[in-house]
Amino acid sequence: MTADRLVLWRHGQTDWNTSGRFQGQADIPLNATGVEQARDAARVLATLGAAQLWSSDLTRTRQTSAALGEATGLEPRLDERLREVHVGTWEGLRGPEIAEVEPEAWAALRRGEDVRRSATGETVSEVGERVAGALVEIAAQAPEGSTVVVTTHGLAGRAGLCRLLDLPFGLWRTFGSLDNCAWSVLHRHHAGGYWRVAEHNVRPLSVRQTIS
Template sequence: MMRLLFWRHGRTEWNLAGRFQGQTDIGLDDVGREQARRSAALLAGLRPSAIVSSDLSRTRETAGYLAEKTGLVPTLDPRLRETFARRWEGLTFSEIDQAFPDESAAWKSGTVHVRPGGGESRFEVGERVAAGALAAAAGVRPDGLLVVVTHGGAARSGLASLLGLPSEYWGAISGLANCHWSVLEEHDAPGGWRLTEHNAGSLPEAVVGQEG
């Protein structure tokens, strides 16, 4: 059956400084490059069928390490970009709290319809990320593994959208650490996808002895 692996990019200087990156094009720092190298070595062992990546430099570079290990050529899709946050981008989270207290509180509450900095909502991000992942998956064999190289918030919203979660439960899915990943497996139940790994940093393992 088809599997989708959502892989967050390595660390950047703005991640370290606690700045909201959004769609600002920030590259990996030295730690992020080492994270990507280490994770790529693990993920190559899963023998992915294809790689699709956000077109921002931090994801392109992360995808490049897996490409080196597998010989696959990543395709780029801007639908996999991080949330566009307009006025918030480049600000630290404490600066956002001070300058946009009501908006920040609504964002932190997990609501899917607030627009951070006047940008796009989580719901909109989830729809476009899901569409980008499914478009790429259409070109992968039915039992293949597609690696989707994206961003923390984008991955979280895309996963919730693909799982068909009601909007009030989107906040139940945590974010991803740098260069960690989540795996969706196709199945026949309503919604079509099952979450089998989340925020993982080691190779996925099969579920054995399942009792419920």
Template sequence: MTARRVLIWRHGRTEWNAAGRIQGQTDVPLDETGVQQALQAAPYLAAEEPDAIVSSDLQRAFRTAEALAALTGLPISVDPRLRETGFGPWQGLSHAELAERWPAEYAEWKRGETPEVPGIERPAEVVARMRDALADALGAVDGTLVVVCHGGAARRAVQALTGWSDEVAAQLAALGNCRWTELRLSSTRGWRLHAHNVGPLTGAASNDEPSTAADAEPAADDELIKASERG
């Protein structure tokens, strides 16, 4: 068996997303908005007629997956390898706190580099575990697979399937909360990107606030400015 289509769905919003704090592998729950985002986005994904659902074990992803499972009747397979990038001592900190406490390393991160900080996973490590998790999930289903995970992990999942370099993957915009990426398997070209940042256009899941767009990657300067303007 092999899936011919993969929908990579990022979890709903958390309080740390709204506050611009690095979550990494901290098990932060969905906030009220995140719950509503999952409930509003789930019918759109259910309409894609998925054949299987696999989720990160972190509760913000699993609770998002439950909204889809409730509509489809599908079981949720749980795989810890789908967790977000581990950010060690940076987890729980805001961008302002990172800039103050780790100025040189934070500047590296803003440039798209991975700082040499113990506890922060390297991109290749995340790609490797996502590749293994996806291979197992894809081998167990025919048709369409929904993968429920995290912002940074979603980027690495796309990279794992397509074989893109870090430089190419960096050009893929971060998924907003409860939005998804679609890839399809070509018999001649392998996995190809068909859609990105898909989701409802109205309601809580419309998700047009850039401050919610990144779990484990640096927000752009204009995103941080907009976040600070909202208080």
């Protein structure tokens, strides 16, 4: 059994998103805008005929998945490997605050290096490995030829996508931002068994209008 289509869906907006705080694995819920984004996106995603719905176990992804669950009758299945990058002691801080307390790490991050998000956090390559590992298993257990929607996070989604495609780590940044409640679509190549990006950062018009 193997899915033919994976849809990587980022959660809706939170107050920490709008204030520019490093969210990481802090369990921050959707704000009112995020709830509306999830409902709008769910109406579109419901037309894909997904066989399964998976989600990170954090509140903001569970709330987002619930909107699609209500539209389709699918019960979200939780996997903690789909969580956002763990940022350790950077949690809740803004960029300038991190630059003040860890200037070298912040400068390296801005240069695109694979920086550990604080001494107790993760690197992007580590996130890519764990998310891609989850995606491989999720796709493999799905009904043959099916579509699976996976609700995850911005950085985790991009890093996991890059690793799933077996691309060099440095290319993860070449995928543009995965905005709040936007999604990427991957198709499995039947002959080669590898995954290809069909669409990236897709949003319905109603969601576009609420992104700042």
